[in-house]
Amino acid sequence: MENLAKFVFGFYALIILSGSILAVGAKSLVRAMVGLIATLLGVAGMYMLLNAQFLALMQILIYVGAVCVLIFFAIMLTRADAGGEEAESAPLRQNLLALTAVLSVGGILGWLVMTRPQATTGVPTEVPIEQMGLGLLGPYGLAFELISVVLLVSMAGAVLLAWERRNGK
Amino acid sequence: MSELTLYQLVALILLMAGLFGISQRRSLVGMLISVELMLNGAGLSIVAASQLTPANAMMGQLGTLFVMGLAAAEATLVLAIIVVVARRFGTTKTSVVSTLKG
Structure with a gap:
């Protein structure tokens, strides 16, 4: 990697690290959301660095634009006011158990990643956007149609679940 | 350490x-935020593995695109479930939401 790329990588990694710590550690859920947004933007920068510009834009559009607004709606609709539900910190035992689980999984996976390096080309390959469009319509057409059906069904299901019935139950 | 390892370590974080x-979170919205974090890590790992190795790069990018679509669908459904739970129990604390009806 070039020096500038290393610097930018470190910058994005720092954003991701601090954002994810804020997202899981903040007492107020709105602050956790801000941490999540910072993390998502950092991951979008990583996609940019990996020469996947289309994915970076989709990340900002779908995650920051749509999913985060949805989560904000969830926070507002459940009246989870600032300092409300996560105000009292979790008991120490629960924190310790969560930390044990995370460290065991992360330790095993990190050890595997570090000790078994894969052969890399070093330079990210570039996929022209026309080729991705052709791929979506050609060999991966079935997956594309299926994801549309999944989105449609989940939206219909969400409307059905949250439907407010007029007269009682 | 190769570039791929660095990207995989960020995804692991x-x-x-x-x-x-x-x-560790005790409310459903906090758990939803954590799930989004994990899905993002999966996407970053897939893209890094496909872009930096001789593997099919287009397949990796499209796979991550599908992960994003699934995450959007999942967030929609979880939002509806959270609204229903909040209406029925008055809260979304996981310690309170513990009764089943069968």
Whole structure:
């Protein structure tokens, strides 16, 4: 990697690290959301660095634009006011158990990643956007149609679940 | 350390943060945020593995695109479930939401 790329990588990694710590550690859920947004933007920068510009834009559009607004709606609709539900910190035992689980999984996976390096080309390959469009319509057409059906069904299901019935139950 | 390893370690950080959050948060919205973190880590790992190795790069990018679509669908459904739970129980604390009707 070039020096500038290393610097930018470190910058994005720092954003991701601090954002994810804020997202899981903040007492107020709105602050956790801000941490999540910072993390998502950092991951979008990583996609940019990996020469996947289309994915970076989709990340900002779908995650920051749509999913985060949805989560904000969830926070507002459940009246989870600032300092409300996560105000009292979790008991120490629960924190310790969560930390044990995370460290065991992360330790095993990190050890595997570090000790078994894969052969890399070093330079990210570039996929022209026309080729991705052709791929979506050609060999991966079935997956594309299926994801549309999944989105449609989940939206219909969400409307059905949250439907407010007029007269009682 | 190769570039791929560095990207995989960042993805691992995302997975660990999400895993910690989902086992430590006590409200459903906080758990939803943690799930989004883990899905992002998966996407970053897939893209890094496909872009930096001789593997099919287009397949990796499209796979991550599908992960994003699934995450959007999942967030929609979880939002509806959270609204229903909040209406029925008055809260979304996981310690309160513990009764089943059968």
